Amino acid sequence: MLKHSLQFKLSQKLSPQQIQLMKLIQLPTQAFEQRLQEELVENPALENGKEETSELDDYNDTDDYNNDDYDNERIDTEDINIDEYLSNDETPDYKYQSNNYSDDDEEKSMPHAAVISFHQDLLNQLNTFILNDEERVIAEFLVGSIDDMGYIRRTIQDIVDDLAFTQGVYSDNETVERILLIVQELEPAGVGARDLQECLLLQLKHKTPSEAVELAIDIIENQFDAFTKKHYEKLIQKYDISKEQLRKGIEEIEKLNPKPGGAFDSNLKPIEHVIPDFTIRIVEDELELLLNGRNAPELHISKDYQEMLRSYKDTSEKSNSQKDAVQFIKQKLDAAKWFIDAIKQRQETLYVTMNAIMHYQMEYFLEGDETKLKPMILKDIADLVGLDISTVSRVANSKYVDTPYGTKLIKEFFSEAMKNDQGEDVSTIEIKNILQKIIETEDKRKPFPDDKLAEELKEKGYPIARRTIAKYREQLDIPVARLRKKI
Structure with missing residues (x-):
């Protein structure tokens, strides 16, 4: 109904x-x-x-x-008061403006270097290799599949299928794998890798051979999981080496770039x-x-x-x-x-x-x-100036x-408030700065877990829950204690 x-x-x-x-x-x-x-x-x-x-x-x-x-409405021209649109020879508004504008704001133009893209640089490098027509099509397709970080995030089978559908090139996994090895010889080292482990290996194999480099290659190739979890004692026992030898091997790994393409872009941007x-x-x-x-x-x-x-x-x-x-x-x-x-x-x-x-x-x-x-939120300023919170946000964000x-x-400059042990409101910016200093000065052989960081902050007069510490640590882009450990 x-x-x-x-x-x-x-x-x-x-x-x-x-x-x-x-x-x-x-x-x-x-x-x-x-x-x-x-x-x-x-x-x-x-x-x-x-x-x-x-x-x-x-x-x-x-x-x-x-x-x-x-713009769309028809207006009767007889109703328009023409005098309202004509000059009245009074002093213009800008003569009354207060001098609240900086006097050094002339636009300065700066020359920029002409740069080529990451992918174009890789294609230019391909010209130094002797390839037949089919191999060159495959190589260029592989370069086109590399993302801005330098990785190929697709399987070889997907690439073989796409070559057939889009390029009319009918190949097989073995041929594409062989051409991929050529692409992986391009600079920067590590480009064309399919995952982090392969990326690090490619870079290590470009290094001058040494005892530390050979150890680093073995660790990444055979003990990658133990390395990423920083199980250093396990690695010492596995290779029957000293802490100093392991430290030198890890230093070689830490020098590597996990995002080779990103480094290229940032240098030329x-x-x-x-x-x-x-x-x-x-x-x-x-x-x-x-x-x-x-x-x-x-x-x-x-x-x-x-x-x-x-x-x-x-x-x-x-x-x-x-x-x-x-x-x-x-x-x-x-x-x-x-x-x-x-x-x-x-x-x-x-x-x-x-x-x-x-x-x-x-x-x-x-x-x-x-x-x-001081702790300051958008509403604090909005109330002071009598504007909407969204307006203050538009001014502050960009x-x-x-x-x-x-x-x-x-x-x-905006932050929430938290109370210290004196009951006073303090800015979360201040707390994050103190947290960062504590982590910077910790013993990296035994870094503080989040509950220990909470105790450290409490001793300094900031009683904060462990879960809040974890949130602030993530906002500061600081990893968990296990990943901050150094040998």
């Missing part, structure tokens, strides 16, 4: 302008500059640079300004330069916050568009084509006006948010001591601040 009913529901939806503003706030300086250039190209009514007279300063037609679909969005300076024992000047472009409305409107206003007989032109001009002017206002809101949001963070963490920014970092102690990602 079908029933009809009415249901009333209140829901909050963001307008397209609000969504665009949130996206602008989230952009770091470099991405913001790209977005600005896109808008300048798309909207001819918007221009960049200083303007001696203001434009649209007295535009208060909020009904038109807040129209979500002004162009350096990415972080552009700080803010700068914090200490001036006469006071903190000074500056917003990167590249976040504060001077935008204005095109004079040509104003002249077109002025000409339309002065024309006694208005044709349909002129009215269509005014319709187009109004849409572009509305978009330009909104974009200029959005940039101002972005500047204000970035500045007030970072200013609140700076004052909340004033002790740290004055001294640079990470133990001075922005950098240049401090006297280095350039920092803003989100790194």
